[in-house]
Amino acid sequence: MSPQQKFYWLIGGIVALLVIASLIGWVLRRRATAENSIAVIDNLNARVNAWWSMVFIFSAAFIIGTTATIVMFAFISFFALREFITLTPTRAGDHRALSLAFFVIIPVQYWLISDRWYELFTIFIPVYGFLLLPSFSALAHDAENFLERTAKIQWGVMITIYCISHVPALLLLDIPGYTGQNALLLFYLILVVQLSDVLQYVFGKLFGKTKIAPVVSPSKTVEGFVGGAASATLIGAAMWWITPFTPLQSAGMAFIIVLMGFLGGLSLSAVKRSLGAKDWGTMIKGHGGMMDRMDSVSFAAPIFFHLTRYFFT
Template sequence: MDIPQNAFIAMLVVLTVLVIATIIQFLLKLKNPENDYHELYQRIMSWWWIIGLLFLFLAISTNAAIIFFAFLSFLALKEFISIVETRQTDRNAVFWLYLSIPLQYYWVASGWYGMFIIFIPVYIFLLIPVRMVLKGETEGFIKSAGVLHWSAMLTIFSISHVAYLLVLPEKNTLAGGVGLVLFLLFMTQFNDVSQYVWGKLFGKHKIIPKVSPNKTWQGFLGGMFTITLLASIVAPHLTPLSQIEGMVAGILISISGFFGDVVISSVKRDLNIKDSGNLIPGHGGILDRMDSLIYTAPIFFHYIYSLYY
């Protein structure tokens, strides 16, 4: 597909940042050979893979990118359903959840907004307990129905909002759907990073120590300030949003990204595990990487949708 000019520039900027990070990592290793930079190396190599694959599929075509996001949903659902408690009798209902992924992304690819927006919250919501009832095991029924539907909402419904950005009508022809996706992904990830950096530098007052002892008000507000500023500058180039609207988008992404992160942290705390998997070397599982996105994607999507579509 033809990548619109601004989206192409944004991709180049991201790749440049990655090249710089790789060089810094290399220099650090050269300068302090006694230190162990293995994890940093793994993290950066994994970023090359993630960004490389994302850009590749975005560059091939809209449908290729939609399939890519569907595959991410598959990996995320699999990871989630593997760490939470499920009953042996739920296997069939879980299988139905997997089947709902190609359907949900088919609605995305065909631009059928009405179906895309109600399929998981209405039809799958009603259907999961039906499949469970047909199996007939009532012990643990309520909990399983809840867990299964929540997992579909987090990993299929939320993530598919990223893909739907690609099929929205073009309002900023210099950026297109790719611009929206890049804006959302970049702001979400950079929010994680800047909340972490601000927290490391000035962190003092903890927000929810029981869930995440590293999350501080200083980190949260510093990250929000950074992202709001950055979003107001970048939004007019990559999205239909004006500067002021871009600021609001930054605030929304920052707040929702924070909550996505701590919600998935709570899940892991509840299960007594540190990472949700080890698919991505240096990062953990796919949910560890997509936690913030699960919250930012629908929030950002509906913000621009209500303003421009």
């Protein structure tokens, strides 16, 4: 099968899944009578509808090409950082540092990917961003909560720009015998992370009893995690034919993606709560904000990128 054919098979599979999900949602909604189950089902249907739009935007960017994919992720970083900064108490003195983050760091980081400048891509934010962002804030002569303010901005920039940019950075890798198919690897990562999130949600709703971290993330349960992680790992293994991995390697990679995604969801939920919010935003109906969908991706992407680069290039 050519990469093109593989891609259309994938899209076909996802569309079929969404059709099933929409049908289930429709049947459930017709049967529901109790008030709180109606609320849960309405939220479920809103989520499924949002998935339709997300799959559409994603596939469109993939079909248009590499540049469109990179630009799409630049916008994802933009909206994710916007949500992060909205919840973070910054002061007028941070204005220049924030302008730098939004209008310089995001474009440069993604330009480095399209320019295939790997060395600078890896250090641009951890070195140059890390040192220049606080310098800009310091030049504004406001020392109040300076360390807290800069630490929060750094964290937001690392998660929403640096970590998320590792998804399209998969396009940079030169994997022997896999030339011209990197976009499929990107699809693999996103698919495993998101399916793992969805399956953990489904298993949690059906069998969830024991809460893992009730204070940090009340919806995460042991049953949900085990069921979701196991099934997402199996699906990941079954997707080996779109990756450069063997089925066993693919299972291992999927498991690491699932695990990192879980930790990302948990850590960013803790961040969100420490900032006093329940959702990151309201951009994606039923899901919350952009960061509510990208939290697991942001933790899984850099590790997946690094492991693939280390072992397969």
